[in-house]
Amino acid sequence: MLQAATVDYVYLRQLVYGLSQNVLDPSRDYLFDTRLTKVLRNHGMTGLDELVQHLKMRKDPLLERSIAEAMTINETSFFRDSRPFELLRTDLLPKLIEARRSVRTLRFWSAACSTGQEGYSTAMLLLEHFPQLAGWNIRIEGTDLCAEVVHRAQAASYHRIEINRGLPARFVVRYFDHAGEDWVVKPEVRKVCNFRQANLCSPQLPFNRAEDKFDVIFLRNVMLYFSQETRRTLLAGIHRLLAPDGILFLGSSEQPADPSIWTAVLAGGTCHFKPRVPS
Ligand SMILES: C[S@@+](CC[C@H](N)C(=O)[O-])C[C@H]1O[C@@H](n2cnc3c(N)ncnc32)[C@H](O)[C@@H]1O
Numbered sequence: 001m002l003q004a005a006t007v008d009y010v011y012l013r014q015l016v017y018g019l020s021q022n023v024l025d026p027s028r029d030y031l032f033d034t035r036l037t038k039v040l041r042n043h044g045m046t047g048l049d050e051l052v053q054h055l056k057m058r059k060d061p062l063l064e065r066s067i068a069e070a071m072t073i074n075e076t077s078f079f080r081d082s083r084p085f086e087l088l089r090t091d092l093l094p095k096l097i098e099a100r101r102s103v104r105t106l107r108f109w110s111a112a113c114s115t116g117q118e119g120y121s122t123a124m125l126l127l128e129h130f131p132q133l134a135g136w137n138i139r140i141e142g143t144d145l146c147a148e149v150v151h152r153a154q155a156a157s158y159h160r161i162e163i164n165r166g167l168p169a170r171f172v173v174r175y176f177d178h179a180g181e182d183w184v185v186k187p188e189v190r191k192v193c194n195f196r197q198a199n200l201c202s203p204q205l206p207f208n209r210a211e212d213k214f215d216v217i218f219l220r221n222v223m224l225y226f227s228q229e230t231r232r233t234l235l236a237g238i239h240r241l242l243a244p245d246g247i248l249f250l251g252s253s254e255q256p257a258d259p260s261i262w263t264a265v266l267a268g269g270t271c272h273f274k275p276r277v278p279s
Contacts, residue, residue, distance in 0.1 A: 006049070007029075007032070007047075007048040007049050007052060008049075008052045008056075009026065009029040009032060011052050011055075011056070012029075012032050012048070012052065012067070013026070013029075015055070015064055015067060015068065016067065016068050016071050019064060019065060019067075019068035019199075020068045020069075020071070020072065020145050020199065020201065020225075021200075021201035021225075021226050021227070021230045022068070022071065022072065022225040022226070023225060023226065023227055024071065031071065032048055032071070033048065035070045035071055036048060036051065036067060036070055036071075038070065039051070039063070039066050039067060039070055042066075043063065051067075068145070069145060069146040069147060069148065072145060072146045072149075073225070074114045074115060074146060074149050075114070075221070076113075076114040076115060076117050076118060076221075077117055077162070077165040077166045078117045078120070078121050078162075078163075078165065078166045078167040078171075079117075079121045079166045079167065080117065080118065080121075080166065080220070080221075081220075081251075081252055081270070082166070083268055083269050083270035084218075084220075084249045084270050084272065085121060085122075085125055086268055087267055087268035087270055087272070088122075088125060088216070089125060089129050090268065091267065091268065092216075092247055092272070093125075093126075093129075093130060096215055096216075096245070096247075097130065097132070097133070099245060100136075100215070104135070104136040104137060105136065105137040105138075105139075106126075106133070106136060106137075106138050106139075106215050106216075107139045107140075107141070107212075107213070107214045107215050107216075108122050108139070108140045108141065108214065108215065108216045108217075108218070109140075109141045109142075109143070109207070109214045109216070109217045109218065109241070110122070110140065110141070110142040110143070110218045111143055111200055111217060111218065111219045111222070111238070112143070112144055112145075112200065112219065112220070112221070112222035113142030113143060113144050113149075113150075113153055113195060114144055114146075114149045114153070115149045115152040115153050115158075115162075116142055116149075116152065116153025116154075116156065116193070116195055117158075117162070118142070118218050118220070119140045119141075119142040119153065119193045119195065120156070120175075120185055120189055120190075120193060122140050122216075122218075123138075123140055123189045123190075123192050123193055124171055124175050124189055126138060126192075127175070127188065127189065128171070128174075138192045139192065139194070140192050140193045140194070141193075141194055141195075141196075141207070141214075142193060142194070142195040142196075143195070143196055143197070143198035143200070143206050144195075144197065144198070145197070145198070145199050145200070146197075147197050150195050150196060150197045153195040154195050156184055156185035156189075156190050157179070157182045157183070157184045157185075158176075158182060158183050158184075158185075159181060159182055159183075160181055160182070160183070163176070163183050175188075175189050200222070200234055201226070201230055201233075201234065205234075205237045205238075205241065207241055208241075212241060213241060213242065213243045213246070214241055214242055214243065214246055215243050215246050215247070216246060216247045216248075216249070217238055217241065217242055217246065217247070217248050217249070218249045219234075219235075219238060219248060219249070219250055219254075220249055220250060220251040220254070221251035221254070222251075223235075223250065223251070223254050223257075224251065224253065224254060228257055231256075231257035232257040232258055235256050235257050235258060235261075235262075236258070236261070239261050239262070239275050242275050244275060244277075245274070246274070246275065247272050247273070247274065248262070248272060248273040248274075248275070249270075249272050249273075250271075250273065252270070252271075256273055260276070261275065261276050262274065262275065262276055263275075263276050
């Protein structure tokens with residue numbers, strides 16, 4: 001009788017953890033079967049057992065990376081969880097703009113940006129509500145581990161279904177060009193945004209110079225995939241990159257790993273974090 005080969009999921013989970021620090025629960029091993037079909041096809045392999053055998057026999061960094069990237073969850077939408085954006089509009093940005101009046105510079109980082117909606121939402125918010133920023137140096141950086149989503153963010157082209165999730169109609173008309181089933185972000189929005197691939201868990205964060213300080217960092221809905229230790233290290237790095245009066249947004253169910261260096265502020269029905277000087 002032909003016996004189905006067993007897949008070494010422990011090996012696959014460890015591989016993903018080593019490359020992205022994403023902790024995958026064994027109860028979700030079935031995700032390897034569904035998410036790696038394209039990787040298998042691209043390498044002419046018939047099953048996960050063959051893939052694992054291949055990797056155990058010889059190192060293949062490119063293949064390993066494509067596995068880690070394929071296992072990421074890239075769920076996002078324009079103005080996701082609307083409240084942080086509303087709070088930025090009504091309260092936080094007016095204060096930051098006043099504080100940056102002399103330097104006329106504002107820097108945002110969408111860390112774990114997925115397909116770019118967080119970054120473009122921020123750019124549209126600025127264009128729509130803060131015309132006084134014309135002539136300022138505005139930079140919105142977006143980074144993500146997964147090359148495929150970064151390419152999509154750079155392409156700035158969204159399907160009707162993605163557009164219909166959370167984007168007010170007047171924003172669609174004003175900031176997108178229609179191209180068949182898709183909508184493409186207009187150049188005036190794109191020009192302040194820059195997307196590139198970066199791993200938040202590599203020894204060095206993608207920004208690391210003193211002048212790289214950010215005014216607002218979005219680190220939303222990614223830490224839930226990390227271990228407590230990884231969260232602690234990452235948030236210490238994020239703390240160093242935030243201006244002393246800067247703002248950190250986490251996902252609605254996320255908390256900083258080390259509350260001693262963050263002050264949680266509850267406002268506008270949402271929570272944001274301000275860096276505290278370590279004592
Ligand atoms: C659920 S999405 C969140 C997107 C967006 N921040 C939001 O809240 O809508 C999580 C993103 O984190 C990225 N990610 C996972 N591990 C990462 C890592 N180690 N470094 C950088 N990005 C990572 C994934 O590729 C995915 O696009």
